[in-house]
Amino acid sequence: MPTDTTILELDAPIALQAIAQLAEHSPLIHCITNTVVQNFTANLLLAAGAIPAMIIDPSECQEFAQVADGLLLNVGTLHREHCPTYYHAAENANRYAKPWVLDPVAVGGLTLRTEFCRKLLSLNPSVIRGNASEISVLAGGGASGRGPETQLSTDQALDAARQLATTIEGIVVVTGEVDLVTDGHRTLKVLGGSVLATRVTGAGCTLSALCAAFASLEGDRLTNVASACWMMSRAAEFAARQAAGPGTFALHLLDGFAQLREAQ
Amino acid sequence: MPTDTTILELDAPIALQAIAQLAEHSPLIHCITNTVVQNFTANLLLAAGAIPAMIIDPSECQEFAQVADGLLLNVGTLHREHCPTYYHAAENANRYAKPWVLDPVAVGGLTLRTEFCRKLLSLNPSVIRGNASEISVLAGGGASGRGPETQLSTDQALDAARQLATTIEGIVVVTGEVDLVTDGHRTLKVLGGSVLATRVTGAGCTLSALCAAFASLEGDRLTNVASACWMMSRAAEFAARQAAGPGTFALHLLDGFAQLREAQ
Amino acid sequence: MPTDTTILELDAPIALQAIAQLAEHSPLIHCITNTVVQNFTANLLLAAGAIPAMIIDPSECQEFAQVADGLLLNVGTLHREHCPTYYHAAENANRYAKPWVLDPVAVGGLTLRTEFCRKLLSLNPSVIRGNASEISVLAGGGASGRGPETQLSTDQALDAARQLATTIEGIVVVTGEVDLVTDGHRTLKVLGGSVLATRVTGAGCTLSALCAAFASLEGDRLTNVASACWMMSRAAEFAARQAAGPGTFALHLLDGFAQLREAQ
Numbered sequence: 001m002p003t004d005t006t007i008l009e010l011d012a013p014i015a016l017q018a019i020a021q022l023a024e025h026s027p028l029i030h031c032i033t034n035t036v037v038q039n040f041t042a043n044l045l046l047a048a049g050a051i052p053a054m055i056i057d058p059s060e061c062q063e064f065a066q067v068a069d070g071l072l073l074n075v076g077t078l079h080r081e082h083c084p085t086y087y088h089a090a091e092n093a094n095r096y097a098k099p100w101v102l103d104p105v106a107v108g109g110l111t112l113r114t115e116f117c118r119k120l121l122s123l124n125p126s127v128i129r130g131n132a133s134e135i136s137v138l139a140g141g142g143a144s145g146r147g148p149e150t151q152l153s154t155d156q157a158l159d160a161a162r163q164l165a166t167t168i169e170g171i172v173v174v175t176g177e178v179d180l181v182t183d184g185h186r187t188l189k190v191l192g193g194s195v196l197a198t199r200v201t202g203a204g205c206t207l208s209a210l211c212a213a214f215a216s217l218e219g220d221r222l223t224n225v226a227s228a229c230w231m232m233s234r235a236a237e238f239a240a241r242q243a244a245g246p247g248t249f250a251l252h253l254l255d256g257f258a259q260l261r262e263a264q
Numbered sequence: 265m266p267t268d269t270t271i272l273e274l275d276a277p278i279a280l281q282a283i284a285q286l287a288e289h290s291p292l293i294h295c296i297t298n299t300v301v302q303n304f305t306a307n308l309l310l311a312a313g314a315i316p317a318m319i320i321d322p323s324e325c326q327e328f329a330q331v332a333d334g335l336l337l338n339v340g341t342l343h344r345e346h347c348p349t350y351y352h353a354a355e356n357a358n359r360y361a362k363p364w365v366l367d368p369v370a371v372g373g374l375t376l377r378t379e380f381c382r383k384l385l386s387l388n389p390s391v392i393r394g395n396a397s398e399i400s401v402l403a404g405g406g407a408s409g410r411g412p413e414t415q416l417s418t419d420q421a422l423d424a425a426r427q428l429a430t431t432i433e434g435i436v437v438v439t440g441e442v443d444l445v446t447d448g449h450r451t452l453k454v455l456g457g458s459v460l461a462t463r464v465t466g467a468g469c470t471l472s473a474l475c476a477a478f479a480s481l482e483g484d485r486l487t488n489v490a491s492a493c494w495m496m497s498r499a500a501e502f503a504a505r506q507a508a509g510p511g512t513f514a515l516h517l518l519d520g521f522a523q524l525r526e527a528q
Numbered sequence: 529m530p531t532d533t534t535i536l537e538l539d540a541p542i543a544l545q546a547i548a549q550l551a552e553h554s555p556l557i558h559c560i561t562n563t564v565v566q567n568f569t570a571n572l573l574l575a576a577g578a579i580p581a582m583i584i585d586p587s588e589c590q591e592f593a594q595v596a597d598g599l600l601l602n603v604g605t606l607h608r609e610h611c612p613t614y615y616h617a618a619e620n621a622n623r624y625a626k627p628w629v630l631d632p633v634a635v636g637g638l639t640l641r642t643e644f645c646r647k648l649l650s651l652n653p654s655v656i657r658g659n660a661s662e663i664s665v666l667a668g669g670g671a672s673g674r675g676p677e678t679q680l681s682t683d684q685a686l687d688a689a690r691q692l693a694t695t696i697e698g699i700v701v702v703t704g705e706v707d708l709v710t711d712g713h714r715t716l717k718v719l720g721g722s723v724l725a726t727r728v729t730g731a732g733c734t735l736s737a738l739c740a741a742f743a744s745l746e747g748d749r750l751t752n753v754a755s756a757c758w759m760m761s762r763a764a765e766f767a768a769r770q771a772a773g774p775g776t777f778a779l780h781l782l783d784g785f786a787q788l789r790e791a792q
Contacts, residue, residue, distance in 0.1 A: 036566040036582050038300040042465035047510050052465065053370070054300050057343045060374045067373060079585045106581070109595060110588045199786065201570035201580065242508075244770075245783025246575050255509025258463065302564040306729035311774050316729065317634070318564050321607045324638045331637060506772075519773025522727065 007180070007187045010226040018214060018227035020264035023049035027069035027216040030055060031209050032089055034076025034105065037202030040250070041072075044206040047257035048231060050213035058085045065092035070216035071100035072209045073120070075113045083116050090123045099126035099215035103208035108137040121168055127215050127225055128164065129173040129208040132157035139164040162187070171225050173211060175204055179233070181226040188222060190229040194240035196249040197232075207232050231260055271444070271451045274490040282478060282491035284528035287313035291333035291480040294319060295473050296353055298340025298369065301466030304514070305336075308470040311521035312495060314477035322349045329356035334480035335364035336473045337384070339377045347380055354387045363390035363479035367472035372401040385432055391479050391489055392428065393437040393472040396421035403428040426451070435489050437475060439468055443497070445490040452490040457497040458504035460513040467517075471496050495524055535708070535715045538754040546742060546755035548792035551577035555597035555744040558583060559737050560617055562604025562633065565730030568778070569600075572734040575785035576759060578741035586613045593620035598744035599628035600737045601648070603641045611644050618651045627654035627743035631736035636665040649696055655743050655753055656692065657701040657736040660685035667692040686715070699753050701739060703732055707761070709754040716754040721761040722768035724777040735760050759788055 028051045031041055042052040055064050065071070071093045073086050093100040102125040104117040117138060128138065139160035157174045165172040165184035174180045179190040197203040207228065214228040215221055235256030243249035292315045295305055306316040319328050329335070335357045337350050357364040366389040368381040381402060392402065403424035421438045429436040430448035438444045443454040461467040471492060478492040479485055499520030507513035556579045559569055570580040583592050593599070599621045601614050621628040630653040632645040645666060656666065667688035685702045693700040694712035702708045707718040725731040735756060742756040743749055763784030771777035 034582070035299050035563050036570055039303060039465060039567060042300055043510065043514070046463050046465060054298070054341055055374070056341050057376050059344070060342075060376050063374055077582055077584050078588075080587070110583070110591055112585050112588050199574050201567060201574060243783075244780075245786040246571065247779035247782025247786075250571070250782075251511035251515055251779055252508075254511025254514075255507075258509040258511075299563050303567060303729060306564055307774065307778070310727050310729060318562070318605055319638070320605050321640050323608070324606075324640050327638055515775035515779055516772075518775025518778075519771075522773040522775075 007189050010188045010190050010223065010230050012230070014223050015227040015230035016264060018217060018224050019049070019231055019260055021217050021219070022213060023261045023264055025217065026051055027213050028053060028067065029070045029072060029209060029212050029216070030061070030064055030068040030089070031072045031074070032056065032061070032086060033072055033074035033103075033205060033209065036076060037205040040202045041206045041209045043254055044257060045209055045213060047254045047261065048210055048213065049261045052209070056085065058088060061085055061089045062092055065089065065096050065098065068098060070098055070212035072103065072212045073100060074103040074105060074205055074208060075117060076103075076105040076205060078113050078116065080112055086116070087120070090120060090125070094123060099212065099221070101125065101127040101129060101208050101212040101215065103205055104128065104130050104134045104138055105205065107134050124168050125170055126221070127171045127173060127211050128168065129175065129204070129211050131204065132174055132176055135164060135172060135174050136160045158182070158187070171222060173225060173229065175207060175229065179229040181222060181229060183222050186222055188226040190226055190233055192237055193233040194236040194249070196240050196243060196246055197236045199246035200250045200253075231257065234260060271453050274452045274454050274487065274494050276494070278487050279491040279494035280528060282481060282488050283313070283495055283524055285481050285483070286477060287525045287528055289481065290315050291477050292317060292331065293334045293336060293473060293477050293480070294325070294328055294332040294353070295336045295338070296320065296325070296350060297336055297338035297469060297473065300340060301469040304466045305470045305473045307518055308521060309473055309477060311518045311525065312474055312477065313525045316473070320349065322352060325349060325353045326356055329353065329360050329362065332362060334362055334476035336367065336476045337364060338367040338369060338469055338472060339381060340367075340369040340469060342377050342380065344376055350380070351384070354384060354389070358387060363476065363485070365389065365391040365393060365472050365476040365479065367469055368392065368394050368398045368402055369469065371398050388432050389434055390485070391435045391437060391475050392432065393439065393468070393475050395468065396438055396440055399428060399436060399438050400424045422446070422451070435486060437489060437493065439471060439493065443493040445486060445493060447486050450486055452486060454490055454493040454497055456501055458500040458513070460504050460507060460510055461500045463510035464514045464517070495521065498524060535717050538716045538718050538751065538758050540758070542751050543755040543758035544792060546745060546752050547577070547759055547788055549745050549747070550741060551789045551792055553745065554579050555741050556581060556595065557598045557600060557737060557741050557744070558589070558592050558596040558617070559600045559602070560584065560589070560614060561600055561602035561733060561737065564604060565733040568730045569734045569737045571782055572785060573737055573741060575782045575789070576738055576741065577789045580737070584613065586616060589613060589617045590620055593617065593624050593626065596626060598626055598740035600631065600740045601628060602631040602633060602733055602736060603645060604631075604633040604733060606641050606644065608640055614644070615648070618648060618653070622651060627740065627749070629653065629655040629657060629736050629740040629743065631733060632656065632658050632662045632666055633733065635662050652696050653698055654749070655699045655701060655739050656696065657703065657732070657739050659732065660702055660704055663692060663700060663702050664688045686710070690715070699750060701753060701757065703735060703757065707757040709750060709757060711750050714750055716750060718754055718757040718761055720765055722764040722777070724768050724771060724774055725764045727774040728778045728781075759785065762788060
């Protein structure tokens with residue numbers, strides 16, 4: 001299949017349809033994520049219409065894979081002792097045909113997570129969501145080593161994203177000023193959002209959880225996952241209009257998600 | 265003692281008296297709770313007039329049992345390695361005659377926590393706070409397996425709650441549209457609240473912490489624990505009037521608690 | 529060098545200069561902190577102009593010491609298994625000449641953390657930030673044992689703070705109604721703030737993280753660290769004017785930090 005080099009913007013009606021589908025189905029999303037953003041992630045999923053569950057015991061993770069609709073693996077506060085739990089959770093998601101999302105927070109300069117995320121690639125994540133630097137590292141490029149901050153523009157990472165999507169036979173989301181969502185062949189872009197989202201911890205992490213929720217829906221997964229980005233951008237714009245700074249922004253962001261959900 | 269089948273609504277003056285008592289005594293509440301809601305739990309206890317302490321090391325838990333006024337055990341993010349710490353904390357609370365609350369988050373479909381919470385019943389928790397499904401499971405009924413979401417109405421769980429309260433010789437709180445608080449003989453109900461509380465993660469978890477605080481007060485424990493539910497319902501109604509969605513609701517909820525405290 | 533017994537108030541222009549320097553350099557601050565306040569800490573550092581990173585794996589902590597600009601160690605939810613990670617993180621900060629801050633939460637009545645924090649003193653923390661009770665305990669005085677609440681006035685702790693600062697050859701910050709910042713010879717004070725900060729969990733913990741950020745700046749470390757206290761006090765006053773209680777206060781506090789940063 002030849003690559004379509006045109007990057008289309010996701011249409012609002014398609015995104016709104018996906019948001020309505022999310023509200024209707026209330027997918028149950030298992031989040032194995034860093035302890036910094038667990039609360040914000042749970043609240044954002046609830047506001048958007050999904051049901052979060054943060055379960056960490058290996059045996060319970062295995063049981064839960066059968067009832068969950070999707071899985072998030074976020075390595076933000078990874079400890080070497082967590083790795084088997086993460087790995088088996090991904091295996092179980094595959095076994096029960098549930099989509100799973102990898103958020104490779106700060107891969108590059110930190111060896112444990114970089115090697116572990118590369119190992120997870122062999123389990124073919126359904127979706128990888130990262131910034132340009134993180135996606136570039138996983139696609140085989142260089143690393144910045146300055147932690148979670150990105151050094152590349154989103155455009156520069158597009159080639160890496162397409163390559164990585166082809167490798168995992170899944171979807172790669174590169175977020176930044178413009179969000180790009182690609183399966184290696186088709187690429188969608190989502191514009192807008194707010195710079196305030198970069199001043200709140202976990203905006204990217206929570207978007208990854210939301211990608212798991214949207215990836216669990218029926219229909220075209222590429223447009224569904226792009227709809228997660230679209231919902232985040234619209235909620236961020238709503239919040240930026242209400243907010244006097246990053247503190248109030250984070251709360252209005254949750255309200256914005258709820259209003260988008262309720263409007264459907 | 266025969267069971268009183270009349271379910272009385274908790275009187276506001278009694279609840280307000282308990283709230284004043286809480287503000288006066290500022291009980292120190294040891295919370296061993298899930299990592300998703302630790303922050304919200306601590307802030308809610310502070311707003312209500314109690315002092316939270318989140319201590320997790322086994323040896324420190326043992327020391328702290330002597331100075332704490334109450335204990336919360338919440339199994340939301342239980343790991344099998346945590347079980348001994350939880351168990352010994354409950355034993356120590358009993359040893360020092362401090363009330364302890366069990367929040368059996370999502371028991372039913374997940375084996376580790378279900379078996380562990382059943383084992384904890386033998387230590388006679390002072391209070392168990394859960395939704396209808398969780399209480400039903402602990403009383404010996406079936407389970408839904410869909411995680412923390414409840415499938416039964418509060419009324420349907422009343423029989424289970426009475427039975428469970430009798431078994432543990434303590435108090436069982438079933439929260440839902442109507443909150444029921446029973447010691448197996450007397451049952452109180454608390455009305456009101458806001459549906460927005462179901463869109464914020466940890467509303468139930470924080471109520472369980474609050475039950476530990478109120479259970480530590482002098483006087484009739486049944487009305488004291490019901491007063492925790494009453495305070496939550498009134499704060500939720502206050503917050504619902506101020507809020508534009510679940511994000512702002514959570515913050516106004518804390519303000520509502522503080523205003524109820526300060527009004528006494 | 530004789531001790532200057534005059535306690536000068538930090539000048540606003542000096543604090544504003546340090547705030548501008550923080551915004552310009554965006555120091556990367558490694559926070560090994562308790563799970564209750566991780567999210568609030570990360571958001572406060574971002575609002576103030578620093579970049580937080582919460583990394584917990586021992587090998588990653590070692591790698592990160594080379595790129596981080598400062599380190600926070602907060603023992604709020606310490607577990608005995610964490611101690612080696614904390615200890616090596618401090619050693620590595622020293623090896624790479626990065627400042628590190630110790631927040632000895634609730635030392636005194638709890639043996640593990642008290643003994644461990646005393647052991648950390650031998651690694652000469654750049655800054656220790658605590659309340660009067662905590663500083664007094666580390667300086668060799670008695671303990672209250674009632675958890676994180678302080679029992680001594682800030683003034684009473686000044687002698688202890690000077691003594692402790694001399695011992696570690698670093699800076700000690702005692703926070704309370706008046707904040708005192710001393711290197712054992714010179715002492716600065718910072719006035720103001722809001723009593724609402726005592727009703728939000730982690731106000732002290734986040735200030736310790738902010739001290740790490742300011743300690744990483746060029747120039748006089750004593751005035752830089754005092755500037756962290758100054759920024760907190762001004763942001764708290766801003767928030768108190770906007771807030772209707774502790775919930776909304778916490779969010780406006782973050783907005784206040786962002787506004788102080790942006791004004792420079």
